[in-house]
Amino acid sequence: MKEIGLYLHIPFCRHKCLYCDFNSYEGREQEAARYIAAMLKELELYRNKHNLKYRTVYIGGGTPTVIHYALIRVVMERLQPDLLPGAEVSMECNPGTVTEESLNAYRRMGINRLSIGLQAWQQQLLRDIGRIHDAGTFVKSFGMARKAGFDNINVDLMFALPGQTQGMWEETLRAVAELGPEHLSCYSLKLEEGTRLHAMHQQGSLTLPDEEEDRRMYHSTAEILAGYGYHQYEISNYAREGRACLHNLVYWHNEEYLGLGAGSHSKLDGRRFWNYREPERYAGCVEAGSYPVEDGESISRAEDMWETAFLALRLNEGLSEADFEERYQASVDCIYGAKINKLKVCGLLEKKNGFVRLTAKGRDLSNLVFVELM
């Protein structure tokens, strides 16, 4: 038996945001029933071959809440026997896509953590990135979630948005922190190729905060949130004590996980592999009785070491030298000693109490660190 994490992908959205490069599709919710059926079948395929138990479950998207909650419930019911006691079960949702009824249903079916995509507090900023809700809707949804019994809630925010000022960002942080969610994710906007926002930027029709402003917003985030009792535990994540997202820690600790659904990635038995992205292709494949895996790669010992190192370094806690040595029967120093020393001299890394971690400057330039260790 293996105790791992499980990711479920729901690739539907009411409206695709301008910055979004995820595997999501607007206006295809009518395919949801067939899609969920395929996902159940995919679960069976793995059940027949592996003995997997789940410590964490994460239902992501897309927007899982745009399909009927009954469809999610079927999946949760089927999963029940494989869930370990006390498993964290998270689901993403967007403001305005939930009701009292649906939230109660989600809570009852075993979902115990919600992640709400707010992104920004200001109406204009939201509109400019293609979000269809406003702050008021968010507050309402948040309140309903609390009322339905969700005592573990994350709010997703973004900074360095077009037209965003330092003041707007601080206003957003404070407004959300006042509401008191257990967890916040704060991402610097990244213009991904192929997104509408990227195209707009290419045409020169966007005014984006420059690198200096981006960093000012980033540095102020940890500072402001600390005042509300949140500590930063990953490059973009902040939580109250004991409320870090267990599912995401599976990734950052480079542990095993299974991903079901279109475009989902898995790490299992020394391999990373991923499913077909297109929902119909994915479903068709599962319906025909085969694994919907598009491709994959084996991970060598050296690659695995590097992945372990770079993922752990994303965490404020850093890379535990003891854990590394236990895992690979080789010390961190023996593998990365010289490189770590070089990065220490540059002021990007520090070594303390058996952990190697990024400095504040290292968090701004973490790619330089990861590339050096490669």
Added chain:
Amino acid sequence: MASDRQKHIRNFCIIAHIDHGKSTLADRLIEKTGVISEREMQEQVLDNMDLERERGITIKLQSVRLSYKAKDGQEYMFNLIDTPGHVDFTYEVSRSLAACEGAIVVVDATQGIEAQTLANVYLALDNNLELYPVINKIDLPSADPEFVKKEIEDVIGLDSANAALISAKDGINIEEVLEGVVQYIPCPKGDEEKPLKALIFDSLYDSYKGVIAYIRVIDGILKPGMRMRMMQNGKEYDVVEVGTFRPNMFPGNILMAGEVGYVTASIKNVKDIHVGDTITDAENPCTEALPGYRKVTSMVYCGIYPADGADYDNLRDALEKLQLNDAALLFEPETSVALGFGFRSGFLGLLHMEIIQERLEREFDLNLVTTAPSVIYHVIKTNGEKLEVSNPTNMPAPQEIDFMEEPIVKATIMTPTEYVGAIMDLCQNRRGIFKDMQYMEEKRAILNYELPLNEIIYDFFDALKSRTKGYASFDYELMGYEKSELVKLDIMLNGETVDALSFIVHKDKAYARGRAIAEKLKDVIPRQMFEIPIQAAVGQKIIARETVRALRKDVLAKCYGGDITRKKKLLEKQKEGKKRMRQVGSVELPQEAFMSVLKLND
């Protein structure tokens, strides 16, 4: 005195300007004479280096033997020796010419005579070759064969009454060319009874056969089992194999006076074979060697370094291998503070340099860093000592220099008259001295300029092409050295001089160049953890300054389960980019930085 056998031999080459259809005509001649079937025929058989095919130019000379049954009923043996067209390869051209009795001069019916054609025609005349004019591309609507005929008579002074009007592309009138070769190109007049005398006009190294010498037998015979002697160093070898090119090597029993072919003799060391040397019979040697060739003069030098220092030995091996077949390539070890161990290499010209760099990267899979090209400067020191400097690092301190000299070339530019003004402007910017101008007909002119070589080795050709919509053509030859006010321009990054970025420039141009380079470097140097000041200096004086701002952010905001594979790819790519960087002091420099000093627009 030519034997009856030799009366049926024709040794010739084709000279033409680039794109005038030399290779296509060669292909047609090969096709018509049936050496290889049409099906086997790969386009442009003679250009067999990948690079030659891609660039549509001939670099190394190639040779092929054809048999042709002429209208007089007789069977003729043709040896067609291909020649490179580009100005950089004048030396190679003269090698092929020495093995021939005549040359076909191909002129494009739509373009007329170009500078390269003229330069090569002069070379052919120097070698006492018979010239046979052929006007190509008559199928094109803009073809004006009558005009071109007149031009051939006016400019070259060649009777064009018998010029063949052809289209090599469509295979029109190819027969006429073959007949023309029989009729107008003289047969060889050697004596097979005399002691062996053969000219080595090229060589090639083959890992099975050892050195393969391409030869033209002037007198006597050469066959396997004979003992041959190299006249230059007296070394002797037993002949293992002789043969001809059809177009691949085709072993035979004998090569006789007047014939072109190859010889192998298990020669392991390429340095024992000198192109231009004379081979004779060790048992019955001839008394006098053939005149040989003038020594190649490398005009352009640059530093070539392995991007990865561990590749130093591989780079040396690769250069040695290329040198086997390219006597014009020179190299010797040098070291640079910025780039480590590498080689100062000498080339015929800029194209030659680019081709060698490309071959090193492509054929030997080497990742290179090259420095800006330089010419050889003469430095006369105050103590009377005279130095030749091709590496700016070796330039003495200003107070030790009495004066300096730089190489000057005589440049010939042919152009449609409407661009004369633009060309004059360009030449003036490049410190050119106008000599004279001749009009051909009314539409075209020949401009003669004296230009410093260091002004044309960077991008003169590109600038000329862009100012004349590609219509002007250009050729040059070294005239000599002239006194010049030259200074060394240094580039400092983060306060440290980067030796590999220094170069020598005329005093009047130092300021503008320094500023342009600083600006260019600002664009090509990626931002790093700290701010990088870029300074250009002449001696102690800073003449330009730019700054590369510090990198403030290089981070992936999101990295979850589905991102890891993709983010890993991104970081791997970043790592690859970093590998192509050179650590120079505290600064990481991309390889293109070292070439940026020459890619400046003006």
